[in-house]
Structures are given as C-alpha cells and as structure tokens.
Amino acid sequence: MAKKRGKRHSGQSATTRARKPKPLSPRPESDKPPSSAAWARSAMRHAKRESPVDTAALASCAAAGIVTVQPGEALDLAAIDANADGGLDKEASKQALLVEHGRIQALQERLYAEHRRSLLVVLQAIDTGGKDGTIRSVFEGVNPQGCRVWSFKVPSAEERDHDFLWRYHAKVPGRGMIGVFNRSHYEDVLVVRVKSLEPEGVWRPRYDLINDFERMLTLSGVTVLKFFLHISKDEQKERLEARIADPEKHWKFDAADLVERQSWDAYQGAFTDALSRCSTPHAPWHVVPANRKWYRNLLVARTIANTLEAMDPRYPDAQPGIAELTVPD
Numbered sequence: 373m374a375k376k377r378g379k380r381h382s383g384q385s386a387t388t389r390a391r392k393p394k395p396l397s398p399r400p401e402s403d404k405p406p407s408s409a410a411w412a413r414s415a416m417r418h419a420k421r422e423s424p425v426d427t428a429a430l431a432s433c434a435a436a437g438i439v440t441v442q443p444g445e446a447l448d449l450a451a452i453d454a455n456a457d458g459g460l461d462k463e464a465s466k467q468a469l470l471v472e473h474g475r476i477q478a479l480q481e482r483l484y485a486e487h488r489r490s491l492l493v494v495l496q497a498i499d500t501g502g503k504d505g506t507i508r509s510v511f512e513g514v515n516p517q518g519c520r521v522w523s524f525k526v527p528s529a530e531e532r533d534h535d536f537l538w539r540y541h542a543k544v545p546g547r548g549m550i551g552v553f554n555r556s557h558y559e560d561v562l563v564v565r566v567k568s569l570e571p572e573g574v575w576r577p578r579y580d581l582i583n584d585f586e587r588m589l590t591l592s593g594v595t596v597l598k599f600f601l602h603i604s605k606d607e608q609k610e611r612l613e614a615r616i617a618d619p620e621k622h623w624k625f626d627a628a629d630l631v632e633r634q635s636w637d638a639y640q641g642a643f644t645d646a647l648s649r650c651s652t653p654h655a656p657w658h659v660v661p662a663n664r665k666w667y668r669n670l671l672v673a674r675t676i677a678n679t680l681e682a683m684d685p686r687y688p689d690a691q692p693g694i695a696e697l698t699v700p701d
Contacts, residue, residue, distance in 0.1 A: 429682045430595065431656065435674035437667070439659040441651035449644045449659070454604040456661035458671075465666040472673035473513050479680035480550055484518035486685040487548040489593040493676060494556045496646075497601035498639055499629045500611040502662050503554050506601065509669040510676065511552070520545060523554040536560045536578065537585055544594060557582055561646050566638045579649040586655040596655040597679050599672055600647060601662040605636055 434440045437458040441447050460468075483491065495503045507521055522543045531539040537557055545551030561578050564570050586596050603611075612633070615625040632639075651657040658675060662668040 426682065430679055431653070433675055433678035433682050434658050435671045435678065437661065437671050438675060441647050441657040441659065443652050443656065445648070445651075447644055447648045447651075447659075449602065449640060449647070452602055452659055452661065454602045454607065454661050455663045457664050457667045460667060460670075462664075462666045465670045469509070469666075469670050469673055472510075472670065472677045475677035476511070476673065476680065477513050477515070479677065479683075479685065480514055480518050482685040482687055483550070483680065483683070484515070484548045485687050487688070489595065489683060489685070490545040490547055491550045491595045491597060491676075491680065491683070492545055492589065493550065493552045494558070494596065494598040495552065495554055495601065496556060496558050496562070496599070496643070497662065498603065498608065498636075498643070499632055500608050500615075501601040501603050502665060502668060503601060505665060506599075506669060506672055507552055507554060509665075510673045514550070518548060519550045519552070521552040521554060524556060524559060537581065541585070544589060547593070557585065558646050558650070562639065562642045565642045566635050579646070582650050583652055583655075586650075586652065590654040595679060595683060597676065598655060598657050599675075600643065600657055600659050601668060602659050603662045607663045608633065608636075 431440075437456060439452050483489065495506060497503050511519060511521075520543075524539070527539060540553070540557040543551065543553070561575050561582070564575050565572075589596055612625070612629060615621040647657045647659065660668055660671050
C-alpha cells in the first residue's frame with residue numbers, strides 16, 4: 373500500500389535531524405481494529421492504576437548516535453546513515469563499552485534483587501544485521517541467572533495453532549529479569565508480509581495488536597526497549613561474502629540468505645512501516661547505525677544502561693537487626 377514517506381533524518385542522533393518528517397496519514401474510518409484490539413484499548417483506558425514505567429524519563433535514554441522514531445511520524449529509513457561512527461574510533465568505543473558493561477552488571481543485580489519489574493530488549497535486523505554479535509558483546513559478564521535470550525525461528529505446529537502473539541508472550545521476562553528477543557513478534561509483520569505467508573487483511577491489523585500488546589506489558593511493569601540494527605545493502609553483501617570465504621563461518625551461511633537478499637527493497641519497506649506504525653511513547657523504536665559493529669555495540673549497551681538507570685531498581689529493605697548479628701564459630 374502506498375504511503376507518504378518522511379523527510380530525511382541526519383542519522384547522527386535522535387535530536388539532530390535535517391527536517392521534521394511528515395506525520396503518518398490517519399487510518400481510514402473503514403479500517404476498524406479487530407475486536408481484540410478494541411477490547412484491549414478499552415481495558416487500558418479503564419485501568420485503575422497508572423503505568424509503573426515512567427515513559428517520559430525513558431524517552432531520553434537513547435544514546436547519542438541513535439535515531440529514535442517519533443510516535444506518529446513516518447520514518448525515512450534510507451536517510452539514516454548506517455555507516456555513522458559518532459566521531460569515535462574502534463579502540464575508543466571498545467574502552468567506552470567496558471564502562472557500560474560495568475553499569476549494566478550493577479544495575480541488573482539491583483533489578484534482580486528488587487524483583488518488581490523487568491526489562492525486555494527487542495532486537496530486529498535484516499539478515500547479517502548483527503543481532504547475535506550484539507547480544508554476545510553487550511551482555512558480556514551479565515549474570516545469566518537474571519538474563520534470558522530467546523531466538524524465534526519458524527513457528528512450530530503448536531505455535532501455529534495459537535494466535536501470533538502466543539509464543540512471544542510466553543517468553544516475556546518475569547519480575548527481576550532481563551529478557552532479550554533475537555527476532556520477535558515483529559516477524560509477523562515482516563517475514564509474513566514479504567513472503568506473503570498471510571494475506572494483507574491478516575497481517576496489517578497486527579500493527580495495532582502489537583501496540584496493544586506492548587502497552588499491556590508496560591502496564592504490567594515490563595519496560596520494552598526496541599532496537600533496529602540498520603545496515604546498508606553493501607555491508608550485507610560484504611558480510612555474506614565473508615561467510616562464504618571463511619570455512620569457519622560456513623556454519624553461519626544459509627543459501628536461502630541469497631534468495632532473501634533479492635527482497636531487500638521489500639524488507640526495507642516492511643521495516644519502515646513497522647518502525648513507523650509501532651513506535652509509541654511507551655515503547656519507541658531506536659534505529660542503530662550498525663555497519664560498524666563496535667559503534668553498534670556501544671550504542672545499544674549505553675542505551676540499555678541508561679534505561680536501567682532511569683528505572684532506578686532498588687535493593688529491597690533488609691530484615692531488621694542483620695547488622696548486629698554475629699556468625700557463630
């Protein structure tokens with residue numbers, strides 16, 4: 373479906389853009405949300421408590437260099453420089469990443485001890501975009517007892533027998549946990565759309581259902597932090613060629629990736645729509661320039677650390693009198 377595209381971003385930060393993009397076109401009156409989405413909105417409007425997540429504080433957590441998609445605005449993904457480096461070099465970024473590791477580790481311990489809220493990190497990218505490498509680098513040293521990573525492949529027969537959000541909801545992190553989705557519920561408006569696995573009448577209403585789902589998680593104490601790792605077509609070509617050239621990387625190569633590459637433009641259009649339609653005040657999308665892996669890792673780690681800091685998890689109160697206890701011989 374044809375759509376107005378926003379004007380160009382600078383691609384250097386969430387606050388420095390060349391021009392303000394155009395707002396998204398209003399949805400036609402005839403395009404009614406499915407009953408489940410209407411029910412969810414109604415339930416949220418009548419909620420008796422406010423969101424436990426301070427979305428206003430979290431909105432400013434994105435590290436400089438990231439482009440945060442503003443709710444209600446159409447994104448021009450092609451205008452964002454995937455090769456940006458923020459004026460840093462590789463060594464400086466690696467040293468800065470060590471600082472962010474320390475912040476994440478300390479804050480994760482507090483989040484786990486507090487046992488009241490959780491953080492869900494969503495990673496999306498085109499093939500070779502660097503999701504696995506980002507997870508390895510950013511969460512290095514994090515206590516695995518308080519962090520879980522879930523990779524979503526082709527749905528199983530059981531998963532296909534349920535609604536499209538069922539398998540994702542089951543893996544949302546519980547209280548005190550950090551959960552990482554390597555691919556996510558967005559696959560059902562990306563791959564499903566590009567490969568025509570479902571008709572448009574099925575996948576298009578899912579934008580609203582995804583927004584409702586993430587709003588519900590937010591109301592339940594789950595902070596949703598979403599990253600799109602943005603690489604260029606030339607960079608993808610280099611990464612695929614590197615996998616072919618290096619025998620030790622052959623296990624990572626799938627001939628189907630070459631077929632998928634032919635749908636580059638279709639995927640870029642699908643990502644653009646998903647990022648534009650599903651960037652909300654409670655769960656905005658962050659576009660990360662990802663051609664330079666060391667810069668990508670720093671941006672994601674710093675944003676996660678900033679977000680955890682804004683959440684401000686606290687150690688629970690100790691039992692009275694502990695400081696006066698002595699350990700018997």
